[in-house]
Amino acid sequence: MSQAPDAAPRPTANMFDVEAVRAEFPILAQEVNGRPLVYLDNGATSQKPRRVIDAIRRYYESDNANVHRGLHALSGRATDAFEGARDTVRAFLNAADRREIVFVRGATEGLNLVAQGWVRPRLGPDDEIVVTTMEHHSNIVPWQLVCRQTGARLRVVPIHDDGTLDMEAFAGLLNERTKVVAVAHVSNALGTINPVREIIAMAHDVGAVTVLDGAQAAPHGAVDVQALDCDFYVFSSHKCYGPSGMGVLWGRAERLDEAEPYQGGGDMIRTVSFEESTWNDLPYKFEAGTPNIAGAIGLGAAIEFVTALGMDAIAAYEHEVLEYATEALGEMGGIRIIGTAPEKAGIVSFVVDGVHPHDVGTIADQNGVAIRAGHHCAMPLMRRYRVPATSRASLALYNTRADIDALVAGLHKVKEIFDR
């Protein structure tokens, strides 16, 4: 996922036993509308391997207790499992320090935490926040809120027709007023892998803080926050084979120390009196209230699962299926792929000539194929391409060429119905 591949040999997809991987996902062994389920809506949420489901069940069956406060055995076990998950996440992102891993509800909450906790107290009416045309609403609206609260201005980097960022325009937008640059690592609607190292370096040159939305990146390739040299990175558990309602904010310790608490409550304080309260250490300063303990444990199990397979091997495998899908859809004719950047993750957004994406979605579903049809929480991007919506097939590590064949068969059915 970090671009600029090094000299080390790239893992190949041959090393990847997809049938063994599929066997780990109980949900895949079902029929939908009389056809084997083909799940291609992983950009919305991924399915969960048995070990994640088991880890959550085990926690509730044998270890359930509140964390960080009991003196009894269960509380000790729950705390160990919860904090163990933090260590797993730290290694996954190659963060320098476990204190930099903040557990949140999802990527969205992570971005809101940064916006309100770090950015808002530092922003004035002359300042600017830079985002891109391809952002998910969750990386637009929190910044709009901060702009409204502080009078700062939101600037938007345009994109080229192929879905790559206009880096010249980006350079032109950067100046001494730029306080924050918030960018998707991978676009959820286009699949574009952004040149984030370059973006981060350019932003730092003008003294801006960098925030990466890794929701679509972290599940599909190795992320190294130290190599990226960004300030904040967020991702969601549920798109990464873990449970929903769980996510991670990584922040450079120095930045997290500077940030104000996002929510007040138990666990985030050191002392409380009616005159004044003092904050707990990192990361607990940002984890008010009883956390999503089962969520963290489930996410930990999910990360152990993907890490054991190897993030580079996953990326290589998914890339092969992506290329197969791109070629298959291209060969059909009458299909326009939206987002054709040279560097892409496993997302194919497309429009079938003369057919609305919702009709495509219903017909695909009747063939057992789950795809997303809609604006993908990226309305400004849809406007950029002058389409109300697209259909989107988004890949995960369990998808196969046969899944793509089923999608293509569904699209032939679409044409058959609409061309008659």
Place this chain on the structure above:
Amino acid sequence: MNDLRDLYEEVILDHNRNPRNYPRRPERTNHSAHGFNPVCGDEFFVHLHVDGDGIIRDIGFDGAGCAISTASASLMTEALKNKPVADAERLFHEVHQLLTEERQVGGPGEFLGKLTVLTGVKEYPMRVKCATLAWHTMRAALQDDSETVCTE
């Protein structure tokens, strides 16, 4: 498995390909409303000219949506032209029942006529909101409701 041909009836495909009274805002429009399903992106404006006797003298729509929502809107404009407003209200309810309730179609007093092609939508509960958008928008127009209509 449902037969997709029950959903994508010939008549529906025809009205999707060539929507009637579209895109059109009758010159003497005196009732309009906006319908928008933000999750889908389906968006229509419905315009009506109702005369002093309460007859819908003209009706048109514009906007864009899926085949189901477009065909439903188109069929609606055909069905309502030169009908009294009271009939529009009655048809609104009958279409709503057709799409959401178990009932026999074609019984005595049936009013629906060609609109029964929408019956197939019932088997696709996630698409009912598509078929009803134009109808709710029409009703809002007749009630001079300026709020955007949403059926999601």
